[in-house]
Amino acid sequence: MAFSTPQIAILGAGPGGLTLARLLEVKRIDYVVYERDDSANAFDNQGGSLDIHHDDGQLALKEAGLFDKFKSLARYDGQAFKAVDKDLNVIWDMPYTGQEGRPEIDRKELRRMLAESIPPQKIRWNAKVQSLEREIDGCIVVKFSDGSVAKGFKLVVGADGAWSKARSLVTSERPEYSGICYFRATISPANPIYHRVCKQVGTGMYLAVTGGKQVVAMRMGDASYVVYAGVPRPEHWSKDNANFFQSSRFREHLVAHDFAGWNSEITDLLTYSDDEQWHCWPLYSLPMTFKGWKSVSGITLIGDAAHLSFTNGEGVNHALFDGFQLANAIEKFGLDSLDDAIEAYEKKMIPRGLESLKEGEEAKRRFFGEDSPQQLKAWVASMPTEGV
Ligand SMILES: Cc1cc2nc3c(=O)[nH]c(=O)nc-3n(C[C@H](O)[C@H](O)[C@H](O)COP(=O)(O)OP(=O)(O)OC[C@H]3O[C@@H](n4cnc5c(N)ncnc54)[C@H](O)[C@@H]3O)c2cc1C
CATH class of the missing domain: 3.50.50.60 (FAD/NAD(P)-binding domain)
Known part of the structure; x- marks a missing residue:
């Protein structure tokens, strides 16, 4: 034909x-x-x-x-969303109350x-x-x-x-490279901390930000959670450090090096994520x-x-x-x-x-600014109440 x-x-x-x-x-x-x-x-x-x-x-x-x-x-x-700083002070708490505007898929x-x-x-x-x-x-x-x-x-x-x-x-x-990498892991329903994460993160997204770093957790359609650590890194860090990145020492290093002093409720999302390979996304923009x-x-x-x-x-x-x-x-x-x-x-x-x-x-x-909780707080405060 x-x-x-x-x-x-x-x-x-x-x-x-x-x-x-x-x-x-x-x-x-x-x-x-x-x-x-x-x-x-x-x-x-x-x-x-x-x-x-x-x-x-x-x-x-x-x-x-x-x-x-x-x-x-x-x-x-x-669409439920909660943002905290490294000490769990709440910056923004927007529970789901029937909003239609931005559903997740x-x-x-x-x-x-x-x-x-x-x-x-x-x-x-x-x-x-x-x-x-x-x-x-x-x-x-x-x-x-x-x-x-x-x-x-x-x-x-x-x-x-x-x-x-x-x-x-x-x-x-x-x-151009932004200087920021997201490292991604998963917390599945079989994970021992899963029920704690359900309470902490709920049905939507949980974000912890301080000093140009962040931890994000979001619920997926299969009820698992995806966890990201957003941190500054050189452009080709994961390739240049491939053996270390693929080793079990990586998550300990990430928590100790990037998130020292953060509340353990946040860092546990990284420490106890599923025992699997992490993925790295260096973030670029034109x-x-x-x-x-x-x-x-x-x-x-x-x-x-x-x-x-x-x-x-x-x-x-x-x-x-x-x-x-x-x-x-x-x-x-x-x-x-x-x-x-x-x-x-x-x-x-x-x-x-x-x-x-x-x-x-x-x-x-x-x-990701050095003063990220302040910037985020100011932004939230500038929003009309019904928009939040
Ligand atoms: C970590 C991360 C989190 C994100 N989170 C969000 C979010 O929460 N909300 C949001 O709105 N956006 C988010 N984005 C951005 C969003 O994913 C992109 O803006 C969106 O996917 C762009 O869609 P696209 O179709 O233009 O490109 P893409 O989704 O990149 O699709 C491009 C397609 O082209 C194919 N392709 C690429 N190169 C070739 C080739 N050489 N030959 C043939 N096929 C090729 C790819 O396989 C792919 O299927 C995120 C991005 C990243 C990296």
Whole structure:
């Protein structure tokens, strides 16, 4: 059977790329998705639980006809939030009282829901993009790590995350390291301290911050807890110290070196987490000098590929919303005027992306500044009471 080349290629089957794919599917516009993972069930490698906001992420899911399914998977009581300092002084306590605005969903559930909403043959798994090149006739060639190539598209959308291969066709800017790493572990229901953690953390998120360091615990859909330690580290620390990082001494060192003097109720989350390998996420963002780009024919970016920001609780929502706005622009201008669609989409997306970069910087100061409990307290105090 011969297939004609779809006019739109989406690189990356993360939340942004799959939302765009689903919306094109709904609008009956042909496309193909290329993804390096071998399936939607591959290890969820970025963030455990994600809160989906009513004013952007949820709008995209409604337009995609997936909101009821989302609601059946979402954890509304996951919106409960408590922040303390290292001595357990409460900075912010927001129990769940029926809020609708920002329910949580496991990242892997969100991805699976989106992937299952489009025909399987539209996603090419195991397709790792190595580079993109523009040929002399202006056509973009996508080169894969297995040596194969794909071309003939009218539009290539880079939805390939922080280390986007597509980005180099629109800008020479690259992500910069923030100086902060998250180390991640799990506390499962079989863990001896699990019941204590249920009382301490509850159904949502628990955050302890002081002196530019933090411990975060959040409940997942399977009732386990994901625990993060956010600490300053050199950029390649986990690779340069691979043996130590993989050894049982790592957690003792983390507690003694980074969290000396913190209340044991907080450090026990690290000390007694499940006996398994920790994961390390060095946090990156595009530089604050980044100003976006002037539209380029035949290519655009969505999500982290377009505006990777220091983690600010908005990343996945912006990725979903980018997919939503790009799909609308493609529908409005049609396949014969895709460059106009790119321009109209980027006119709104780039300012929003630059704002997200700024919010990331503010979040970094608020949560990782040397005076982090004070910054966070001042921020909480400045909020309208009903917003808290
Ligand atoms: C530790 C951590 C915690 C986070 N917590 C939150 C949070 O609580 N709330 C929030 O809103 N955001 C959070 N984020 C950010 C959020 O995960 C991202 O902003 C969001 O996933 C961006 O979606 P995306 O689709 O643009 O990119 P991604 O989710 O990165 O998806 C990109 C996709 O492209 C694929 N890909 C990458 N390179 C290639 C290639 N060369 N070839 C083919 N495929 C490729 C990847 O496998 C992936 O499937 C967190 C991030 C981290 C690191």
